Amino acid sequence: MDDLIAEFLTETAESLEVVDSELVKFEANPNERKTLDNIFRLVHTVKGTCGFLGLGRLEAVAHAGETLLGRFRDGKLEVTSDAVTLVLHSIDRIKFILSGLESTGNEPDGDDHDLIAQLEAMAEGQAVDISAVQAVEVPDRPIGSEPDPILAPEVVQKEPERNLRPGEVSEAELEAAFAAAEAPDWMNEAVAEVEPELSVSEVAPAPVAAAPVAAKAAPTASDAPAPVMGEDNAIATTQSIRVSVDVLEGLMTLVSEMVLTRNQLLQISRTREDSAFATPLQRLSTLTGELQDSVMKTRMQPIGAAWKKLPRLVRDLSHELGKKIDLVMDGEGTELDRQVLELIRDPLTHMVRNSADHGLEPTAERVELGKPANGTVKLSAFHEGGYIVIRIADNGRGLNTARIREKIIEKALAPRNEVEAMSDQQIHRFIFAPGFSTAAKVTNLSGRGVGMDVVRTNIEQIGGQIDLVSIMGQGTTFTIKIPLTLAIVSALIVGAGGQKFAVPQTSVMELVRTGANAEHKIEKINDALVLRLRDKLLPLVQLGPTMQLEAAQSEDPTFVMVIQVGERRYGLVVNDVLDTEEIVVKPLAGILRSVQAFSGATILGDGSVVLILDPNALSEYAGNIIDEKSAEDGEIVVASTENEKVAMLLFKAGYGAPKAVELAHITRLEHIEVEKIERMDGRAALQYRGKLMPILNVSEGSGLMAEGIQPLLVFTGEGYAMALAVDEIVDVVEDSLSIELSPDRQGVRGTAVVAGRACEILDVDYYQFRGLAEHARKTTTESDAGKVAA
């Protein structure tokens, strides 16, 4: 159906509803001026609009009706019962034509001369014969409501079309015209298949529809696309309303809040036995659940919306690559949350492009291999559990396992012996590694080594998974599994380090009880924790210590949550699994977004706020910390808190930039009279708390003062102390420590901007080594100590 007509019907339907009641009033009181005005206005509007739309029949009736009503309005004609009947007839006729227009997209055939003649005659003041007017049978439902299933069983269309603004051409039309122009037959089919337009939730309110909610004529066009697969409730979905996305989002937020409040109430009622609230609360709970489902449904959109651009894309690719490519799409009516839809649009496009470019062989090669000349990229989507599964399959050459194997070794993504032991499937998964590309040359389309890793990241970010199966010579199939919605998720509430956290249930594969008496025990390889699970070793991440929670050290871990993120699997060690709860994910405030470990926060039934762990980021986070830990025990804090503020001591020593050292490393600051410093053999020392403490210079350029007070930074280690002589202590500032320039000499970690000044950050370890060496000199030989100092 023409979108303009749809728009027209939408608007007229609204007025017709008003007229229905006005007509009743008109009949009861024909001289009521306001009622007459109202009807006149409607008829006038209909006339004006349908002239513009080229609806001749409607225009003629409306015009004649308007003329008569105009006479009544001007008071030139008395309203008689015959006149009322005639007006009713004309309104009925208008409705009849409108309903025909609605169901077929065209004005129904027929003649209105009888009516028009009578209307004109009455307007002239002549006597009329009402019986001469053929009464039409007006469908007893208002225009714009669902069509009578008996009258129009075949015009059922699942997806309402989007109304276009005047002058706008529908995308489907463009695509169809474009496809008809030069694309092969398959393309036309594909376009026809993809034509179902965006569902209501994506449609922004058109400026012409000033009313926030306008009843929209049911799009029951005869050119409706072939019946869309799936649901049997097609009739119900033909009635639609246009709502702005904002309203829907707002509604979703409200319902989410309601779900939380419901949870809270249920929690309270559980603790009270006698509660009279129990029954109504149960009812409220059910209703809330239903409301949640309904609102969720309004956000659902067919995945076809994300596929709309693909036929065009594949056609372009086909030209550019000189390959013949068929795009087959299956299950585009499968619905998922619009938020999820937005997030997978780009990854999908990328993958289709990849399949066409990398997957499919050039046509000549295909023919040589005895394959059909046309390569096929097949997209399919279906629901499975609470997930939507999307497959992108090509019947091309498949992944070159040997070549990927080579690349993995070449790029040192895994040790050679491991690579050699890997199954083909495991090898294939390396195409999701960052920067991985096997393309021999960089083309316009791909081969830059960015892509599949980004795709994977995007999909994992919304709690999805991606995997692939590839058979040499037969093609590759990618399978993406994503949750239907992100708004409300079930989560496990776990305890670790004395704090509660929420873990999205979608990524938890199983729970394993550990501990002294349990079947499974946590074992250690060096410092890395592992769990033996069905003959496989599962790397473990301890939640409490990873979160740097102090209480975590002393507690006995009891549960390992086996977490699957994409193809990675690890165990998250927690102290307790407390509950499962439906949670509403709320984003963290801007100030917290740099903390990767959390994907958001939520409010639990008891009103407390818990942080939602991001299993994906956590695996990375934990991985880093484990590396760091094995490299340098006890230095975790520095490594993991790059953005955190560190207290720094600023001082001057010798020439060059001011210097800084982390305050935490310094045990004390001392101001010592120069006379007290003892010098021996070019080295300085101080009798300090009963021991001899070596005093080091920061650099060649600096030295001890000749007289007066010498400021010293005192560092202590296990059983020894050393001091660093500085010229002047400037300030203590708190700042984030981010080293921007690499060190140019020993004893300096690099240069960083501290409190707006470029400072050299001292490498405390270096000086401690030297200090230790000084101590060592007293007991060991010169040469040994020299080695350490160097």
Add this chain to the structure above:
Amino acid sequence: MSIRDYVTLRVGGQLFGVDAARVHDVFHPRGLTPVPLSRSEIAGVLNLRGRIVTAVCARRRLGLGPREEGAPEPLAIGLEVHGDSYGLVIDSVDEVLKLDDEKFHAAPGNLPPRWAEIIVGVYQLEKELLIVLDPHTLLDAGHLKAA
């Protein structure tokens, strides 16, 4: 001449003011959930009538020492920055003052950088100075990183 309302508050004995139009709430920051791995200024997140509010400690943000033992329970003022709800944890709230723009002065040039960037200006009240804070830079992640 135009008059503005300021909510005045104290942090570490110093009198501060925030444009009253920007202050949504004054509340006791209770039931805080600490956020591990976050910056030290973050006191935690809390549930304020169904909203998740991120509490930021003004003392730590200003580089001041911790509160003395036995001090009264801290308060927080609710602010909104970039659509996120924040609670700035302060020592106490004084009153709402109507102040004349004419008495408003730019901040002096010798302030430490972390103060200078969050101060809009200073009012010279009869007894003391009122430092006007800019909640935006105070709570903005970008500024925090730069500080």
